[in-house]
Amino acid sequence: MAHPLFVEKRHPFVLGHRGVPLLHQENSLAGLGRAVELGIEGVEFDVYRTRDDHVVLFHDEETHRLTGVRGRISDMSWDEVSRLRIRRRLDVGGGRIIDYGREERIPLLEEVLDEFSGKLLMNIEMKAYAPRWDRRHTGTEVARVIRRCGAANSVVVTSFDFFMLWYLEREFAGLHSGFAYDDGMLGEKAGEWFERIPEIRTDLARMPGNQNGVSFLNFLMEANAIGRLIDSTLVDAEYTLIDSDTVERFHARGMLVGAYTLFPLDTRLARHSYEEPLEIIRRLAEQRVDWIETDDPEQLQEFFAHL
Template sequence: MTNGFFADKNRPLVLGHRGVPLAHQENTLAGFRKAIELGVDGIELDVFKTRDDRIVVFHDEQTERLTGVAGSIAEMTWDEVSQLRIQRRIDRGDGTVVEYPSEERIPLLEEVLDECGDSLLINIEMKAYAPNWSRRHTGTEVARVIKASGKQDNVISTSFDFFMLRKLEKALPGIHSGFAYDGGMLEGMGDWLDTLLNALPELDTELSRRAGNQNALNLLNLLLEANAIGRFVHSTVVDAEHTLIDSDTVQKFHQRNMLVGAYTLFPLDTRYVDNPDVDHEQEAHRLAALGVDWIETDDPERLLALLALLT
């Protein structure tokens, strides 16, 4: 069978970012069921490995924002995690509070694949804020869960951690996976790099049309398109913040027989948005015209309607 992400299509696939967060709490079965109800192509979800090697669907390293209980999810056991509940009132991360119909529990990845894996395409993001050798076996355990589910043709896996991706590929050869790129990922490299890039004359590129010195963005675009990390982890897909994608990015990856995903349109949490002034309707049109293979969004119903007008 052909993996569903690679099937022929006349528009980008629409993936609900963490489900359908306008209707239900992020990364919950209720949100994933809503995606099925809306006819969304798929979902993006986040996973962590617990202390006892279970793969749970959850976004934050710390549990307090979503559950009201302090803790580090990677240091907890599944028994401890299973007793938590995602609150009805949630701070989206930027101080905006939203209220949902009911509390929700934290699911295991295997539960999501069992219930939704035949109805939705799923991008499993192995959550990482930086590469961490000690957490590399998250990839091993995610591979185990995918293999046991029999849903390999409906999933891909992405991560900001190439150690996890290497272990995933080793444990499950043939899985479609890839490195993820974020517009702010150079910020952890130190002030010296930021100072250097801003001191140099700004490169004249498509990405330089925005106000201010965009050399950091230009460097990230160069790293993205060079695909050095992708070659290292045997990537077949790449996931990139939409602001990093210029007019030839998709073409370069398609020439390598790789897919390109973009995130996140119509975002609800705007803390880390690289360009807050972008018109997301126009951006949806731009990305579709460039031929991106999927787009992740916090408002999948709206994006589906927009893309329907283009086909």
């Protein structure tokens, strides 16, 4: 069976960011099940490796925001994680709290793949806030779970950690995987240094303010040095890093491009954009981006239904 992302498509696939977070807690079985019910094409979710080598769906390194229990998910055993519950009421940013009606448990990647392979396209993000050599075997364990579940044609794997991706491909060569790029990944000090230089005239310079940092990240991404190193077949990029020829460049290499996150619930870390969300979506679709991740997949689905 051909991987669904590598076939001709009428519009970018819609992926619910962490499921359907307006309706169910992020990275929960309930959220993934609702995506199927709504006819959404896919989902993105985050995973960590526990202390005893189980892979679980969870977004934060620290457990307190989501569960009320203090700890680090990667320092816990599966037995400890299995007893945690994702809170009924969650702060989703900007002072907004959603009451989901009930608590949810934290699922194993294996049970998610067993349940939803063939029903959803799944972008498995191996969560990392910076590359760490000691976390490299997250890639090994994720690859083993995907092989064990026979789920290779239902998933892509992304990460901000190239060590994890390297070990993923070592364990299961041929999985569709790629590095993720965030428009804030230069860090505050480097970003300030770039802004001291007169602005370089690039496609991305059309945005308000000095965009040298973003333009530099776009250059790094399009050069694809990390992709060549880890044998990537795709790249996942914050939409602010995608300019007029980014998708064309990657498609010429036989690689896919995903974009995130449209209609975000939590806007605290989002960069200001001069474009309206629907203008961004239209532009990404015209550039033939392969998928778009969104916190409101129903709205994005409705937009493409009327194209």
